[in-house]
Amino acid sequence: MFTTSRRFSIKYKIAVGYILILCCLGAAIIMVSERISVLQNEIETMTARDMEINNLITSIRYSVVNMETSQRGYLLTGNESYLTPYMQSKAGWIEDYELLYEHFSSNPERSKDLESIKATIEHWIETAAEPTIELKRENQTQAIIDFFADDAGKQDVEQLREQLETLRLNHLESNKAYIADLDKRNSWLLMTLIGMLVAVAIISFFIVSYVSGAIVKTITQVSSTIKEIADSKGDLTKRIKVGTRDEVRDLAEATNVLLGSLEAQSWVQRNVAEVATMNQGLSNLTELASSFLSKVAPIIGASYGVLYYRRGSGDKLRLEKLSAYAAYGDDTSKESFRLGEGLVGQCAQDNRPFLLNQPENYSGSIASGTMKMRPRSVLIVPVEFERKVIAVMEFASIEPFKAEHLKLLEAIEEHFGVTIDNTAGRMEVERLLAESQAMTEELQAQTEELQAQSEELQMQQEEMRMTTEHLEEQNLYAEQKTKELEQAKAELEDYAEKLKQSAQYKTNFLANMSHELRTPLNSILILSQMLSENDSKSLSQEEVGYAKVIHSSGNDLLALIDDILDLSKIEAGKISLVMDEVSVAEIPELLKLVFDPVAEKKGLDFRIELQKDLPPIMQTDGQRLQQILKNLLSNAFKFTETGSVTLKLHRADPAAVSARMPDACAENMLAFSVIDTGIGIPKDKQGLIFEAFQQVDGNTNRIYGGTGLGLSICSEFAQLLGGYIALDSELHKGSTFTLYAPICLPDAQHALRQASMEAAAAASAEIAAGMALPQPSESPAPAADRGSAEEAGKEQPQAxxxxxxxxxxxxxxxxxxxxxxxxxxxxxxxxxxxxxxxxxxxxxxxxxxxxxxxxxxxxxxxxxxxxxxxxxxxxxxxxxxxxxxxxxxxxxxxxxxxxxxxxxxxxxxxxxxxxxxxxxxxxxxxxxxxxxxxxxxx
CATH class of the missing domain: 3.40.50.2300 (Response regulator)
Structure with missing residues (x-):
């Protein structure tokens, strides 16, 4: 391997020093690598822990808000389904609390704060939530109102908000202290690295003194280069350049490789930190995806990018495109993938990345203002959270992707998965909060409607004040006039208050007078009935007749009292309608049973005519409708000596409806016409008969009786039902009274629902009682202006x-x-x-x-x-x-x-x-x- 004596000479001369230098460098490299790894792990741990703590604090706050909203929804509606979120949140906040407590278990101060928060929540549940829910279940509405008069639970909720916010701020302060400590340790690492490099340089200097002068220059060059790297404070882009071909060159090349590896790791960590910092604070997945692609694509040299997000479950599970980077025109990238469909779906299913070089049929294109290019490299990487792929990112480039690009994306996806999940969670929390706010706004709508008239009056008063100020600025005369107007206004308000008091006095007087009249009337009716029954057979037939007359007169007086009370209730606005579905076909049948005996007794022909296209059902107050029709029919029979009385049910005439009610829909109106061949009413008296205590003339009262209240009451009832009564009559030729009533009022559904709830409550109360209680009979219908339905009952059946x-x-x-x-x-x-x-x-x-x-x-x-x-x-x-x-x-x-x-x-x-x-x-x-x-x- 070593063939030249020069290499052998260098090896033998510097073997010991070389080994020491390598050991020192290796130790320094290991220490730096280990410290970098430790810092990375600490940053990741701090980031994950910080996010989890913030999420747990937010989750606890949301659970309490959800319990409070669910509690108030149940108290307002009485619907047990509103308690489902309350029960879920009541169990869920404990789990979040235990997890949060684990994070702060080593911090006694934070643990004490958490125990205080737990005590506050439990105190609110025990003193505010559970008692009011129990009161609502027991239907103790007044107790609930008394409880919320001072609302002791509000102090707990406000205290909880302050405690959670204080906990969050204290945690932020702890993080800041921790980051400062990290900076201090990084500074220490840098000084240690510099010290070690200096030590290596010194050792190298002593070793160099023992080598020949031939290698002194080379060793000096290497030492100089290393020193430059140390003096540049960690600039890993520096490289050692050696001209000789010996072991020193091998050392230089190995050092260059090490510096390249460190530079790559530093590049990855730096970009991971930048991307993680950039992604904080975003609360929308689309914005997050767009920001992520815009940041990452330039870093890895990508010219095109797409991010897909996992939505749905089961058969509807798909990867849907969130955002694209550098898309051109009508982007041809697919909008969604199923698991296993295409490389994107396969990447999500296998949880592994794909790298394609020189793809031939890539659907996307990289475009600029003057050209379009096909990518040379495509990189598809999964994004994982809790061992499940939640997103897939795809990048395309005109240059091949490098290994460090893949490492960077793999490092980013670990943090990015947490960010995506947190953002999705925040979006869900915001959606739930929006729904809660919508419910709150809906509950406030009625209050706002009630305040509308008050605000309008205030606006008018404000306009009057501005006008007054303007007039005051013009001259003293206008000021005097304004004062006079204000005085007149005060007098009018005082007069209006007196009228209001007078109306209340009238109502109270009528109620008390009813009591005073009914008390002696009670004994008259009971005793006259006992006398008319003549159980002891001590009265003659003529005396029995006297008793019956007394009893009948007492009933007439009772009907008059009821008439006056009905009129008083109408004037005071205390008449409430019970809207329900009424069969149109049953109305004439009921009236026929009542008035057939009357017609037979007077020798009149009683007819009922029904139009063919009548609706089967109408929504109205059946009792008030029958009361109006009975009144009109009894009047017709009273004032008709010969001929006939006809009840006709037909569709309303559009022209007649539009003349009296321009805003009403004629198709929604039904007409009930009572036609008689009686004495008729003069044209100039037709408007008079609908006023209280008014009749055509004094002779009418003397001949036919009556007080003049019936038609007035009927007219008021017709208006309450959403219609009116029309009259067409000619003297000595009969009269036609027509009641126009809507088939369905616009708010009939709401009224019907309210009536159903009241009926259900009444039925429930009766079943608690053990059996259905017989209810007091309704008061007799008021006597008619021109007669009474009691004509039908003159012939009283024997008991x-x-x-x-x-x-x-x-x-x-x-x-x-x-x-x-x-x-x-x-x-x-x-x-x-x-x-x-x-x-x-x-x-x-x-x-x-x-x-x-x-x-x-x-x-x-x-x-x-x-x-x-x-x-x-x-x-x-x-x-x-x-x-x-x-x-x-x-x-x-x-x-x-x-x-x-x-x-x-x-x-x-x-x-x-x-x-x-x-x-x-x-x-x-x-x-x-x-x-x-x-x-x-x-």
Missing amino acids: KPERPEEVSLLHGKKVLLVEDDARNVFAVVKALEAKGLHVTVAGNGQECMDIVASESDFDLVLMDIMMPVMDGFETTRALRQHPIMKDTPIIALTAKAMKSDQESCLAAGASDYISKPIQMEQLFSLMRVWLTKQVGQE
């Missing part, structure tokens, strides 16, 4: 005889009657004792409690609501606390005919509810139901 088991059920039972009105006490006691019941009377609630204290074996309690000393609500609640009377049936009796009375009575603990004047048969029926239930429970 059906009671079955023996019904008589025996009531006979001998003990009833406690709590009533302060002596007239009602007399009437009700007589009626109850006639059925064989034993009745004990208490004049007020306090007297009731005194009686119960000494005697509590009552089978049933009849409780009046409006009483002095202690009213029915308070007394009922007190009885429900009594150890013996807590399960005794309590039927509430009240003369107030307001909608909330039933709910208030049941909420106080009453078993059932009946309004005054009391229909005794209805009361007996309720008593049988509750007595039967009590026997079944025993």
Whole structure:
């Protein structure tokens, strides 16, 4: 191998020194390589750990936000499906917390912060989330409202945000300190490397002194070159140049190879760090892909690049193109690949790179402004995350790719996979946050709508203020006028407030007057009914007739009271519609059953005409619709002596609808026409009859009766239903009243849904009760302006005889009657004792409690609501606390005919509810139901 004496001479002379130099250089190289590797691992570990810690902090914050959003969604809707995210996040945040705690286990201060965060979350769950959810499940709405009045859980959420942000900032400070330490160690490494090189130079100097003068120049040259590399502070681009052909040249060449390897490693690490830094902060995959390609392609000398991202699962799993680099015109690169399809799909499936040199049929092209070229080399590399390929990058170049290019891409893909996954996770978090914000905005929409009118009024006031200021700037006279306008405005506002108070006083007065009228009316109806039944056979036939007249007159008075209350409710805006699907074909059948006896009695022809193309169903308030039609038909029969009355159902006339309701759709309107051959109405009086307490003239009232309320109420009801009533009449030639009503209101679906929810809630409450409770009967329909549907009921049928088991059920039972009105006490006691019941009377609630204290074996309690000393609500609640009377049936009796009375009575603990004047048969029926239930429970 060594053939020249010169080489042998050098080997023998410098063998020992050469070996030492190689050992020193080897040690230095190993130390530098090891340190570089350690630094690389530390950087990778710090980057991965930092990303994971930030992701865990973000995940915990998201889990808490998700729990809070899910909790509030459930509290608002009552839908159990809203609690699914709450339960998932409740279990998920613990896992993230444990992982985060592992990262900070060696840091007592951070561990203490984490324990404080955990305590805050658990405190919010225990004191705010779980209690309110339980309250919602128990349907304690008022308790929830009281809880959120001060919202103690809000302080926990705000404290949690501050704790998480403090943890994140402290972690950033720790990273900064760690990076500063890395810089210090790098400086130490550089000084060590310089020291070692100096030491090698010194050793080489002593060795050189022992060699011949022939090699001194060569050794000096090598030492000088190495020193230049050391003096350049790690410039690995320097190379040793030696002219001799001996072992020194071999050393120089080996050193050059080593420097080239180090330079390649340094190049790879430097570019990896630059790409990793560039990719931070991006929250969109497309932007990330475009930025990545724009950065990496110039580094590896690629003239074209594409990045594909893995989406979907199962049969829909594909690699879809995210972005392209230097694409030209209509880019011919394929938009997506299946696994195993093409080199891109195969690269993802096998998880290995592909390098193609001189491809012949490459679909892409490298283009500039003046030329197009085919690539000479194509490089396809997979991007892996957690042992799964999540993306594939493809590059093309007009020059062959080098080995360091492939190494660079392999080093980059390890970090880039984490970046892609983090970016995709952030996008998903942002999407979920956007959905949460959309739900929040939807919940705020109604509030914003309610604020719209207030804002509009404020805008008007602001415009008025600006106008006032402008006028003030012009002259003193305008200022005086402005003051006068403001004074007038204040007077108008004061007047409006007084009108509002007056309307409230009127409503309260009518409600109280209803109570005062119904209380004596109750005893009149009960006693007159008992007299008309003449069970004792002590009255003559003529006296029985007198009693029937008294009972009928009492019913007429009750209908008048209901008319006045309906009109008051309409004026106060307290009438609520119950929208439901109503069969169009059933309406005339129901009305025919009611008015056929009336027509037969008066000798009139009652006809019903139905158009062929009528819809089978319409969405409306069926009760209010029938109330309007009954009123119109009763009027027609009252004012028609000979001829006929016709009810006609047909499609609405578009011209008539557009004249009264320009914005309405005629195809959506249905017409109900009541046609009679009666006395008719003069043209100049037709608008008057729809006003309250108005009739055609005084003679009408004297001949036909009526108060003038019915048509006014019907007109208001028609407007509430979304339609109106039209009149076509001529004196002595009959009248045609036509009700136009929509087949489907625009918000009917919402109203129907609300009604269904209320009905479901009511049904659920009844099933808790153990059985369906009989509801109080609806108030009688208001009397008509020109007549009453009660004409159909003048011939009252005889009461059906009671079955023996019904008589025996009531006979001998003990009833406690709590009533302060002596007239009602007399009437009700007589009626109850006639059925064989034993009745004990208490004049007020306090007297009731005194009686119960000494005697509590009552089978049933009849409780009046409006009483002095202690009213029915308070007394009922007190009885429900009594150890013996807590399960005794309590039927509430009240003369107030307001909608909330039933709910208030049941909420106080009453078993059932009946309004005054009391229909005794209805009361007996309720008593049988509750007595039967009590026997079944025993």
